[in-house]
Structures are given as C-alpha cells and as structure tokens.
Amino acid sequence: MLLYFLISCLSFFFLSKSFSLPPWASETKTLLSFHLSKNLLFTNTLHPTTKPDPSSSPLLDQMTILDLPDLALDRILDLLPPSGLSSMAMVCSSLRERCVSDHLWEKHLVNKWGKVLGPAAHREWKRYLSSSSRHLDSSPRNQTGNHPLGFDTIISCLRYISSVLRDGDRQRKALPVDSTMSFYISLETGRFWFPAQVYNRENGHVGFMLSCYDAELSYDTHTDTFQARYPPHGRRAVGVEKGVTWERLRAAPLEASPHHLHVSESLNQLKPGDHIEIQWRRNKEFPYGWWYGIVGHLESCDGDLNHCHCHLSETVVLEFNQYTVGSRWRRTMINKRDHREEGNEEDGFYGGIRKLSCKEEIAMWTRLWPSSNLE
Known part of the structure; x- marks a missing residue:
C-alpha cells in the first residue's frame, strides 16, 4: 500500500509539469511532497543501498489522477474553488460524481452565502425546485421516457457553470440536479431570487435611514452587487433597487412576516441603555420594517443608574437618536403589559420589539449611523 501511494504521488508530479497549475495546486503539491518525503526517508532507512528510479517504472505511463488514493484525491478536490470543481467535473464521469457531491459545495455555499441565507431562503429554494420539477414533468422530453437531467444535460450545465464563473457568460441553460451545487450556481448566476433583508433601502434614502426591510434579492456576478425587489404596498408598485452591496444585507433574524405583528418576548427584560429593533410602518397598508433604537429613561428619572x-415601570421609553432633539420621531413610549401595535396615521405605527444582544448586530447599526442628525 505504501509503494502504491508513492508511485501515485510521483505520477501526479510528473503529470503536473506538463501543464500550468492553478493557484490552489501549490498547497496540494506541498501536501503530497510532505507524504512523499516521509515515504522516501522510510524506504532509504530500510534499504540504504537501494536507489529506486521511479521514472523507470512502466506503471507511471498508465497512471491518472483517479489512481490516487481516495484520501489524497478528496483533499485535492476540497482545495478547489467553485470554478475548479466545475472544470474538473467535465473531465470524466467518475470525477463528475465526486465534484458535484454536496459535501464539497456546502463549504463554498456557507463561506460566500451563509450570512445572507436564512431559513426563509432555504424554504423558498425548495419551492423553486418544486415548481421547476412540475415544469420538467410536463415537458415533451420527459414524456418520451428520457430523463430530463441526463448525461447530455449535465455536461451542458457544467460547461455553462464553468463559463459563468470564469468568463461571465450568462446564457440560459439547464441546471444540474437537486443538489448544493445547484443551489450555489442558481444564486451565483442570479436566476434564483432569495428572501433577505436590506439595510437603508432605496440607496439610503433619508426616509429609511437606520432601518431594515424585507426584499427579494438577485445577485449580479459582474458587479458583485444585488438587485432588490421590495413588496408592493398601498398604491405603490414593486420597488426595485440596483447596486445593493453585501454589507447592506442580512438574513431575517426572526420568522416573522413583514405584515404581521411580532410577539415580543423580551419586554420585561428591557432597561435603559439596551439596544433594540422595533417594527414600524407608515400606515397599515405598508409592510413593517425594523428600526434601530435605544431604551431611554422616563422623564421622572434623572438618568443616574444607581437610583x-x-x-420596573410598565412604560418603556424608546429613543431614536439619529433624529434631532425635538423631532416627533425622536422618542416614543410603549406599554410592557399590554403591548400591541400603537400609533396613528400621522406618526406611523409601532409594532413588536426584539432586544439586541449580539455585538455584531449592534456594530452594524453603528456603521450605518448617518453623518448628521435627521429632521
């Protein structure tokens, strides 16, 4: 077994000299060099007078990367970027089976998309697959008995994937089977619109500063930004915003519809200085957005924390310090015991509250703070 691994490693190095290697290969080569040096040292220790000549072995002319031990091959594939996996999958059917496996693509999915994909996005993906399956089931090709995701379709898809990730070709072609790879590629190409939330919607319009609203997002690989579609409300049609950056996105922290009041569970824990987000909407036809604020002191309190x-009061004061002193948006009060939607058509309607305990969430709101107070 040791000799087999040694010959496999040597063949890999000899073959690698005949073509240029991508950047990821250097780490792989270092890994194999380490194993090779250990094996050579072990062999020379047992047979100090023996000087093997690996190039004289007739087996080397017949070796391929598939002859590597599974552990070494899996390590190589694990180091490949998405474009490398897509290219490697086009070599042969054996490599295709390995390169489209979920465990290789899950790492890439989490690394790039994990922070903006929540449970709602995964549910929407399942619905997307279900609707795609119904479309395939009714297609003439499927009725003839040929599988809609056969060898030709997969090869066509993999060529498309490689061209998208390398050259930016965005022509519409078939997607691969239901897999993590399919999910990744659908996100990468912008074909799948996923639900998430956008900070400071409509390019940071003053009316939405320090807020976060639900939207459907589609990725643009050319600009590394997103297109956002905001749900219609009242007489307004669907709002569209282009050029949304990664920094302005987050996965929805709660499983709450933007049209439903969130039932708060942390009201009795609130105290002055706590950071919060509260639902607010302009009128009852609008969806809720989440707005950043801080719990303040009652007017009867001098602000001394020692006293x-x-x-202990049933009334909670909420402060929105991004607004100037005296602004009608600066302060509001809610009741802990009988909390429900409060407000009017002039000042808007306040809904549920979530207390912020995560330092990253608080830091995000701090980074979005406007350069000057709002009126």
Missing part, C-alpha cells in the same frame, strides 16, 4: 427604577 434608576425605569426597568
């Missing part, structure tokens, strides 16, 4: 009893 403060605000947390």
